[in-house]
Amino acid sequence: MHSFVHALLGLSLSAQSLAGLTRRQNEPLAPTVQVRNGTIEGRYMAAYDEDYFLGIPFAQPPVGDLRFRPPMPLNSSWEGSHNATEYGYQCIGYGMDTWSQGNYVSEDCLTLNVVRSTGSGSGLPVVVWIHGGGLFNGGSSDNRYNQSFIVQQAALAGNPIVAVSINYRLASWGFLYGQAIQDSGNTMLGFRDQRLALEWVQENIAAFGGDPGKVTIQGESAGGTSVGALLLAYGGRDDGLFHAAIAESGPPARVSPYPTVEDWEPVIANISRETGCTNATDLLQCLRAVPSDELSAVFNSSAVDGAAYGAVQDGDWITAPASEQLESGNFINVPFIIGCNTDEGAGNVAELAINTTEELRDYLASSQDFDNATTQDMAILYPDIPQIGIPMTYSERPNSTLGLQIKRAGAAQGDLGQEGPRRYAAQQMAKNGAKVYSYRFNVLVNGQDWTVGAVHFQEVAFVFYNTEGLGYPQNMNPNPLGGEERPKYLVLAQLMVRMWISFINFHDPNERLGVDAATWPAYDVDNPQNFVFEQNVTSHAEPDWHRAEAMDYIGQLITARAGTNCSGLVDCGASNTG
Secondary structure (H helix, E strand, C coil): CCCCCCHHHHCCCCCCCCCCCCCCCCCCCCCEEEECCEEEECEEECCCCEEEEEEEECCCCCCHHHCCCCCCCCCCCCCCEEECCCCCCEECCCCHHHHCCCCCEECCCCEEEEEEECCCCCCEEEEEEECCCCCCCCCCCCHHHCCHHHHHHHHHCCCCCEEEEECCCCHHHHHCCCHHHHHHCCCCHHHHHHHHHHHHHHHHHHHHCEEEEEEEEEEECHHHHHHHHHHHHHHHCCCCCCCEEEEECCCCCCCCCCCCHHHHHHHHHHHHHHHCCCCCCCHHHHHHCCCHHHHHHHHCCHHHCCCCCCCCCCCCCCCCCHHHHHHHCCCCCCCEEEEEECCCCHHHHCCCCCCCHHHHHHHHHHHHCCCHHHHHHHHHHCCCCHHHCCCCCCCCCCCCCCCCCHHHHHHHHHHHHHHHHHHHHHHHHHHCCCCEEEEEECCCCCCCCCCCCCCCCCCHHHHCCCCCCCCCCCCCCCCCCCCCCHHHHHHHHHHHHHHHHHHHHHCCCCCCCCCCCCCCCCCCCCCCEEEEECCCCCCEEEECCCCHHHHHHHHHHHHHHCCCCCCCCCCCCCCCCC
16 A cells, blocks of 8 residues: 555644534544454544544455456455555546546555544444546545545534545446457446445445445546446346435436447457457456556557447446436436536537637537537527627637637537436436436636636535645646635535535435525426526526527437437437427
8 A cells, every 4th residue: 555645634624613523532543443354443533523444445456367357345354453544546547637646556446435523423324425537537535535524514514424435447447348348248347346335335334333224326527427327237226235326417328329349349459459469369368467567558548549438238237228228217216416517518628719600510520420410400509699608709718729619619518418418317317206406506616717617527626615625736726615706615615515415314405404595496397497506696496498409409319329329310310400
């Protein structure tokens, strides 16, 4: 294990935030718990009056012959106490979410972390955080995902919880696909890691004071996508691993169909060539013999260009398109929070300099594999008019790299990737009797310009109550809750974290827990409403009819393209608005 410990460990709190949090008499300095595999010794943090148990293994290391196989449960006990005072390695990943946190990576990475308020008792609700990062980078030790603050807020609100965060295999280590992987049953290993972690929680969380019958899973971006994969797993079979779910900016169904074996074969051919496994009779066995550093270099090269990490229809975990499962009710029916941010797509198009309708259509054709008819439909549904916040004039443009139609392109891209699928999932799940709460995060955080707006990821600091911006590189992305608007941000952050705590405790975000809030209505297909989080006006419910015609069209695309390689509504046998 590496020697780094979360930067939070040295962070001081204000006197107000520490009010009432004192060391309880007779508590051991080093907290210990007894789990199935032995004794775990954690760390007591006096600043928060919390116990940390970090880097706990929940599976056998996926190395050697266990590389590219589903995770195996721990099959042995340790002697003495297992030291759980430092985070484990992140799984090998490739991207800023890995490198900005120190690049502490290893194949031996299947660990989880548990945070609880000291002396908080037993039978407590549990939240399990699944980190984002595109399924190709990131980890539970990312400072931005520290759960100490939400645990502290829950204790202050009188509704304590136990918080868990997990690692899972990433990129080609966890989501390699192709014929050999399909035939051998070694698909979607990263999702299978998450599921085994949830099985570990069921078996062991009571030792930490948690109730295995009150588990909420929570994820953002790829973590939200993971929540969707868990809801759809095995045809929606409910094995009692969780009892509520939160998906932030990661809807369970997408416009793009699941990638196929044929889609992956060029990538597999590249990997085979670069590793010398082209003529191997057993591709995976050959790859298991490649040294980790050499294989990682291949997985971090152009050899994997075109790889699409995520769910595949493998006939096991996923047996049907996501839209088909949602529409037929074949998902785990638990209380569900789903939402996204107003300007999800702006970050994708900010540097593309889209200035004309033709450039917008070209972008949609290349990024979404749309045919001409579908790009024309999208251009009509997202017209060049001020009502959508566009166009931008040259005098308004802060720099020449931004396209004049950034708002228009961002709206189309964001609705295709997030807002449309969010609305589609909320409708289908509510139709099938699920208790769904839908939201829109409409906050311009510190450090973001209005031309970009409320982009992807910006709600995370609020729901984690990360008021000091822990883990945000100050030279690149300052504290989202800093600046002149900080007093408003702090009020909103407390509202959001308390609503999340309410949902974790009661499966309803409307228990006030010490904050004033409007009612967040459950989603009703006859009267659909979002809850809108804002800092300049009171957060409130709104009818979910924002760009309704475009959203309906995107819903048709999701259904029509499911499980196919067709390029648009025309080729998929559906009508279009043009």
